[in-house]
Amino acid sequence: MASPTTKDHSHIDINDINEETQQLSEKDIVEKDMAPLPGSSIHRSSSRPQLDVSGAAIQGNFEEKDPTILLPNQSDDISHLALDIGGSLIKLVYFSRHADRQKDDRRKRKIKEGLGVSNGTRRSYPILGGRLHFVKFETSKINECLDFISSKQLHCGGIDSPRWPSDAPPSENAVIKATGGGAYKFADLFKEKLGVSIEKEDEMNCLVSGANFLLKAIRHEAFTHMEGHKEFVQIDQNDLFPYLLVNIGSGVSMIKVDGDGQFQRVSGTNVGGGTYWGLGRLLTKCKSFDELLELSQRGDNRTIDMLVGDIYGGMDYSKIGLSASTIASSFGKTISENKELEDYKPEDISLSLLRMISYNIGQIAYLNALRFGLKRIFFGGFFIRGHAYTMDTISFAVQFWSNGDAQAMFLRHEGFLGALGAFMSYETHGLDDLLVHQLVERFPMGAPYIGGNVHGPPLGDLNEKASITLVLNSRALCIGLNLTSFWYA
Numbered sequence: 001m002a003s004p005t006t007k008d009h010s011h012i013d014i015n016d017i018n019e020e021t022q023q024l025s026e027k028d029i030v031e032k033d034m035a036p037l038p039g040s041s042i043h044r045s046s047s048r049p050q051l052d053v054s055g056a057a058i059q060g061n062f063e064e065k066d067p068t069i070l071l072p073n074q075s076d077d078i079s080h081l082a083l084d085i086g087g088s089l090i091k092l093v094y095f096s097r098h099a100d101r102q103k104d105d106r107r108k109r110k111i112k113e114g115l116g117v118s119n120g121t122r123r124s125y126p127i128l129g130g131r132l133h134f135v136k137f138e139t140s141k142i143n144e145c146l147d148f149i150s151s152k153q154l155h156c157g158g159i160d161s162p163r164w165p166s167d168a169p170p171s172e173n174a175v176i177k178a179t180g181g182g183a184y185k186f187a188d189l190f191k192e193k194l195g196v197s198i199e200k201e202d203e204m205n206c207l208v209s210g211a212n213f214l215l216k217a218i219r220h221e222a223f224t225h226m227e228g229h230k231e232f233v234q235i236d237q238n239d240l241f242p243y244l245l246v247n248i249g250s251g252v253s254m255i256k257v258d259g260d261g262q263f264q265r266v267s268g269t270n271v272g273g274g275t276y277w278g279l280g281r282l283l284t285k286c287k288s289f290d291e292l293l294e295l296s297q298r299g300d301n302r303t304i305d306m307l308v309g310d311i312y313g314g315m316d317y318s319k320i321g322l323s324a325s326t327i328a329s330s331f332g333k334t335i336s337e338n339k340e341l342e343d344y345k346p347e348d349i350s351l352s353l354l355r356m357i358s359y360n361i362g363q364i365a366y367l368n369a370l371r372f373g374l375k376r377i378f379f380g381g382f383f384i385r386g387h388a389y390t391m392d393t394i395s396f397a398v399q400f401w402s403n404g405d406a407q408a409m410f411l412r413h414e415g416f417l418g419a420l421g422a423f424m425s426y427e428t429h430g431l432d433d434l435l436v437h438q439l440v441e442r443f444p445m446g447a448p449y450i451g452g453n454v455h456g457p458p459l460g461d462l463n464e465k466a467s468i469t470l471v472l473n474s475r476a477l478c479i480g481l482n483l484t485s486f487w488y489a
């Protein structure tokens with residue numbers, strides 16, 4: 001029954017950044033071909049290293065949680081780490097380079113031989129892309145997070161950085177961007193343990209820019225989930241705004257998003273992920289969030305919830321559109337019976353609780369969408385955890401109360417919106433509307449992944465996707481030669 005609380009970081013060790021670059025798949029080979037030619041350099045208006053999100057794509061299979069994002073055209077040597085330190089979880093987004101394999105092997109050998117990696121602050125060969133990694137820790141175990149950052153030297157640019165290995169402590173001015181309440185609460189701890197300052201970024205601002213980045217630049221990020229069926233949604237760049245962003249963390253924030261940096265937090269509720277995990281833990285004695293979720297999958301809520309049929313003698317109340325099986329009162333059945341907590345199955349309690357909280361959030365979200373005439377509601381935050389029942393319940397609530405007028409959508413990087421936003425805040429102009437907009441618009445749609453469909457224009461198959469990637473390659477070269485004209489073409 002037990003399952004790890006935060007499975008993600010437990011697999012990752014100090015060699016991961018480099019090891020990941022060794023496992024070259026067919027897709028990687030295509031991507032390698034996409035990189036600028038050796039020696040060609042990308043001319044930019046700014047001398048500051050920039051993040052290049054052109055061609056950014058999710059790596060890994062479609063069911064993978066918190067999947068890596070490939071940045072095939074990243075050429076500047078960025079070395080960013082950003083954090084979202086929330087009430088329950090710390091989320092990390094960090095960049096690793098994706099160097100040419102041979103050179104990488106040579107460099108690794110050098111590292112092993114203690115010869116260092118570079119003779120200057122910039123590498124002597126072009127960087128052939130990179131990856132964004134997503135890792136989380138429980139906030140109560142912040143020391144594990146600090147150890148992780150330290151073991152990978154992420155606060156000094158990563159072990160793949162030209163600055164590593166180095167005995168020198170991080171410079172006095174070293175900063176990490178961070179958002180969430182913990183950016184305030186733990187700033188001194190970061191200074192004390194890692195010698196870095198936390199540069200605080202506003203939480204709502206980061207959630208919005210993280211969501212906008214994913215929705216604009218990453219294909220197969222957003223999807224619907226109804227009655228167990230998942231479908232990817234292709235976002236029309238010209239029709240993204242306005243939308244309602246509902247971030248279900250420990251608590252819930254509801255944000256009306258009108259554009260990049262244009263938003264308003266219109267509502268919130270304190271009945272959120274913390275409520276499910278907190279109450280669930282007390283009532284079921286589960287040791288981890290995932291265990292509580294897993295338990296719910298074997299539950300039957302009819303032993304806990306009072307249904308319309310329980311009140312109406314097995315009949316529907318059709319006049320007001322309520323079937324006998326509709327829940328009239330969550331947990332309502334537990335008052336009418338002479339039973340104690342021990343008499344109920346933890347499985348049933350977990351399911352009732354999950355349904356109650358998910359449904360309630362879906363309903364409040366819809367009411368806020370209604371207030372502002374919004375049709376699309378994107379749900380993020382780690383409460384969702386890619387869990388089918390949670391998503392189905394939220395979708396059902398939105399559909400039911402809107403009479404099918406509004407739609408609930410989910411994001412594969414659900415819990416990382418804030419951390420991604422903080423990451424983006426290193427370089428806001430690298431992500432301006434135009435760059436992402438133009439690039440995404442020009443890409444033909446990708447192929448559906450197994451197990452999900454894609455709404456939108458006609459699709460090709462996976463082979464076509466590979467060839468699209470190659471077309472992109474020549475575009476990447478164009479960018480290298482004449483970035484400005486590409487942007488504005």
Ligand SMILES: Nc1ncnc2c1ncn2[C@@H]1O[C@H](COP(=O)(O)OP(=O)(O)OP(=O)(O)O)[C@@H](O)[C@H]1O
Nearest residue numbers: 005086087088089249250251273274289381382383
């Ligand atoms: N491994 C886990 N451990 C604890 N909670 C988890 C875990 N996985 C998912 N959750 C759920 O995710 C919620 C936290 O989500 P998230 O990380 O998005 O919010 P947060 O940033 O910690 O909270 P807030 O934004 O309110 O400060 C928890 O309350 C819980 O419901």
Ligand SMILES: CC(C)(CO)[C@@H](O)C(=O)NCCC(=O)O
Nearest residue numbers: 249250251252253267268269270
């Ligand atoms: C306080 C925050 C913003 C911290 O992330 C979040 O937990 C939240 O939105 N809570 C809901 C608070 C409310 O609006 O009632």
